[in-house]
Amino acid sequence: xxxxxxxxxxxxxxxxxxxxxxxxxxxxxxxxxxxxxxxxxxxxxxxxxxxxxxxxxxxxxxxxxxxxxxxxxxxxxxxxxxxxxxxxxxxxxxxxxxxxxxxxxxxxxxxxxxxxxxxxxxxxxxxxxxxxxxxxxxxxxxxxxxxxxxxxxxxxxxxxxxxxxxxxxxxxxxxxxxxxxxxxxxxxxxxxxxxxxxxxxxxxxxxxxxxxxxxxxxxxxxxxxxxxxxxxxxxxxxxxxxxxxxxxxxxxxxxxxxxxxxxxxxxxxxxxxxxxxxxxxxxxxxxxxxxxxxxxxxxxxxxxxxxxxxxxxxxxxxxxxxxxxxxxxxxxxxxxxxxxxxxxxxxxxxxxxxx
Amino acid sequence: xxxxxxxxxxxxxxxxxxxxxxxxxxxxxxxxxxxxxxxxxxxxxxxxxxxxxxxxxxxxxxxxxxxxxxxxxxxxxxxxxxxxxxxxxxxxxxxxxxxxxxxxxxxxxxxxxxxxxxxxxxxxxxxxxxxxxxxxxxxxxxxxxxxxxxxxxxxxxxxxxxxxxxxxxxxxxxxxxxxxxxxxxxxxxxxxxxxxxxxxxxxxxxxxxxxxxxxxxxxxxxxxxxxxxxxxxxxxxxxxxxxxxxxxxxxxxxxxxxxxxxxxxxxxxxxxxxxxxxxxxxxxxxxxxxxxxxxxxxxxxxxxxxxxxxxxxxxxxxxxxxxxxxxxxxxxxxxxxxxxxxxxxxxxxxxxxxxxxxxxxxxxxxxxxxxxxxxxxxxxxx
Numbered sequence: 125x126x127x128x129x130x131x132x133x134x135x136x137x138x139x140x141x142x143x144x145x146x147x148x149x150x151x152x153x154x155x156x157x158x159x160x161x162x163x164x165x166x167x168x169x170x171x172x173x174x175x176x177x178x179x180x181x182x183x184x185x186x187x188x189x190x191x192x193x194x195x196x197x198x199x200x201x202x203x204x205x206x207x208x209x210x211x212x213x214x215x216x217x218x219x220x221x222x223x224x225x226x227x228x229x230x231x232x233x234x235x236x237x238x239x240x241x242x243x244x245x246x247x248x249x250x251x252x253x254x255x256x257x258x259x260x261x262x263x264x265x266x267x268x269x270x271x272x273x274x275x276x277x278x279x280x281x282x283x284x285x286x287x288x289x290x291x292x293x294x295x296x297x298x299x300x301x302x303x304x305x306x307x308x309x310x311x312x313x314x315x316x317x318x319x320x321x322x323x324x325x326x327x328x329x330x331x332x333x334x335x336x337x338x339x340x341x342x343x344x345x346x347x348x349x350x351x352x353x354x355x356x357x358x359x360x361x362x363x364x365x366x367x368x369x370x371x372x373x374x375x376x377x378x379x380x381x382x383x384x385x386x387x388x389x390x391x392x393x394x395x396x397x398x399x400x401x402x403x404x405x406x407x408x409x410x411x412x413x414x415x416x417x418x419x420x421x422x423x424x425x426x427x428x429x430x431x432x433x434x435x436x437x438x439x440x441x442x443x444x445x446x447x448x449x450x451x452x453x454x455x456x457x458x459x460x461x462x463x464x465x466x467x468x469x470x471x472x473x474x475x476x477x478x479x
Numbered sequence: 480x481x482x483x484x485x486x487x488x489x490x491x492x493x494x495x496x497x498x499x500x501x502x503x504x505x506x507x508x509x510x511x512x513x514x515x516x517x518x519x520x521x522x523x524x525x526x527x528x529x530x531x532x533x534x535x536x537x538x539x540x541x542x543x544x545x546x547x548x549x550x551x552x553x554x555x556x557x558x559x560x561x562x563x564x565x566x567x568x569x570x571x572x573x574x575x576x577x578x579x580x581x582x583x584x585x586x587x588x589x590x591x592x593x594x595x596x597x598x599x600x601x602x603x604x605x606x607x608x609x610x611x612x613x614x615x616x617x618x619x620x621x622x623x624x625x626x627x628x629x630x631x632x633x634x635x636x637x638x639x640x641x642x643x644x645x646x647x648x649x650x651x652x653x654x655x656x657x658x659x660x661x662x663x664x665x666x667x668x669x670x671x672x673x674x675x676x677x678x679x680x681x682x683x684x685x686x687x688x689x690x691x692x693x694x695x696x697x698x699x700x701x702x703x704x705x706x707x708x709x710x711x712x713x714x715x716x717x718x719x720x721x722x723x724x725x726x727x728x729x730x731x732x733x734x735x736x737x738x739x740x741x742x743x744x745x746x747x748x749x750x751x752x753x754x755x756x757x758x759x760x761x762x763x764x765x766x767x768x769x770x771x772x773x774x775x776x777x778x779x780x781x782x783x784x785x786x787x788x789x790x791x792x793x794x795x796x797x798x799x800x801x802x803x804x805x806x807x808x809x810x811x812x813x814x815x816x817x818x819x820x821x822x823x824x825x826x827x828x829x830x831x832x833x834x835x836x837x838x839x840x841x842x843x844x845x846x847x848x849x850x851x852x853x854x855x856x857x858x859x860x861x
Contacts (some may be wrong), residue, residue: 157812176811192793193811
């Protein structure tokens with residue numbers, strides 16, 4: 125099978141290319157160039173650095189597969205970075221990895237693969253595609269520590285036909301071992317952790333440079349009393365503790381962000397407990413059933429048993445069996461039935477029923 | 480895939496080495512491995528090889544031997560000429576006039592002197608790919624110490640009116656050093672520097688079947704330049720560093736064969752390019768860049784309607800045809816060419832171009848073979 129492998133220059137995608145090649149597939153490696161400086165220069169930190177594509181190139185050379193760098197900077201900057209900035213400007217907490225998978229990797233890149241007559245694209249995501257009697261299902265990776273199915277929830281059955289996640293059944297230590305056995309230079313390369321285009325810097329500076337809003341406003345408490353001021357709602361995220369005016373005794377957390385009044389509301393930790401909320405723009409990998417459901421409200425967070433109600437097309441109400449902390453509007457709620465991913469949508473800021 | 484199954488149409492990037500050049504390299508290394516600046520018998524042998532090569536190369540370009548200084552390639556020569564006169568102590572009005580379609584070696588060197596607070600003008604080219612002579616000349620003043628226009632463009636092959644520009648530039652300021660990057664022009668044009676009036680030039684060996692890492696700067700005897708590399712007193716105290724004698728000998732041998740076979744090789748190149756362009760034009764909606772202008776015989780830059788050439792280039796490679804798109808960025812992504820942007824090609828079409836470049840290793844039949852591979856890929860992609 126002719127397979128286009130997305131190679132970031134990290135160990136996971138290196139091993140994907142190596143495994144598929146050793147299985148006898150015709151493998152073509154591609155690094156997507158996602159991000160560049162104002163003069164076209166490569167970022168120095170994060171991913172997408174020139175040295176990352178150099179690593180991918182060397183791995184491809186070692187595996188003796190064709191290798192290319194394709195420019196996806198336009199789509200990445202509009203669909204991923206643009207969205208990231210806009211979300212903060214709206215007082216929401218974005219998840220750029222989801223947007224990148226949605227619009228870059230499993231849209232433009234997938235289309236390129238089809239044009240190049242490739243039957244599938246493969247990536248180094250930890251997730252599993254299971255063929256259940258002819259029906260393709262998306263499951264969590266066997267290696268739960270690294271499970272990335274959350275950021276793949278926007279896939280559809282139609283797309284799964286063209287996708288391969290070869291790391292779904294192996295562990296990270298095994299991946300490193302395979303890389304070492306194949307003699308790949310990325311075997312012991314450190315995993316990337318940061319938002320790739322922000323790197324180790326503060327995301328607030330990144331957002332500040334890119335929006336022209338003067339959204340300074342008040343910080344208020346639960347009673348509506350003004351207890352301080354801030355220089356922009358985008359500098360806050362629900363659940364945040366840092367950067368708030370000091371309270372006597374109990375720590376304070378951001379509980380609500382109101383963009384139209386430019387108010388950031390703070391409260392106690394208990395105020396963050398949520399049991400009922402909405403998810404919108406919901407897409408499904410599988411048929412929604414009402415029993416045995418659980419939801420993740422952040423990447424790789426705990427599975428929270430829940431019930432769902434259809435509000436309208438594309439919108440679900442989620443009722444958690446037990447209230448939880450850390451439900452941030454803008455992040456995604458992803459539904460699972462056991463290890464099977466059902467679908468997911470963006471957590472709405474409209475109604476957030478505190479427990 | 481064996482290299483022999485692969486059709487190489489990227490000669491403007493580099494060419495395979497000619498047999499005679501490889502042979503000359505080995506011979507020179509065997510007999511003249513000593514340092515050509517040394518004082519003993521073996522050094523004299525190296526020095527003889529070096530000077531014979533210099534004479535022979537100078538002859539080809541109508542230059543005196545001491546007007547040829549060997550460098551590591553075209554980029555070094557461009558850097559040297561553009562940068563080295565802009566030093567401390569010169570008039571702050573000193574300026575450089577060049578164009579926005581130059582090779583990166585000239586453009587980036589110009590940016591460098593701009594960083595040092597000297598005025599640099601990048602005269603624009605017209606939509607036909609030829610530098611706007613009026614604009615260019617209007618920028619020349621009594622403080623223009625260097626002017627630079629390439630003889631022919633490396634992305635489009637479009638020939639520039641260098642002779643005329645030199646004449647008019649010198650009428651305005653006869654002390655200006657007029658530089659021309661001739662790296663690409665040498666491939667398919669006979670060049671006499673003094674006849675054209677070029678006062679300094681950058682030449683590269685590997686574009687004509689010589690080795691990589693070897694080139695020359697031509698500098699009219701009237702001029703003296705500060706050194707770019709400092710150290711030993713090689714090349715008449717102009718360029719420090721042990722001279723790459725074997726590389727130079729190999730360069731001379733490649734140039735000799737190229738000049739001897741010039742008409743024969745260019746005829747094949749021309750014919751194959753014509754066949755290629757005709758088949759493509761007959762079968763797909765394309766625009767051949769610079770078709771109405773005087774173009775170098777070996778370069779064909781083609782705009783494919785509604786086809787992203789990034790993917791096309793990958794598909795061609797997977798099907799055994801190697802071409803190029805523009806310049807490669809640090810990541811290895813192939814960026815659209817700045818030359819096409821300078822020609823006013825907008826964002827709708829800028830990503831639809833590929834450069835096909837023929838060369839001395841091109842055989843009869845290559846044009847048709849290449850066209851068929853391209854048409855096949857276009858069918859996949861459209």
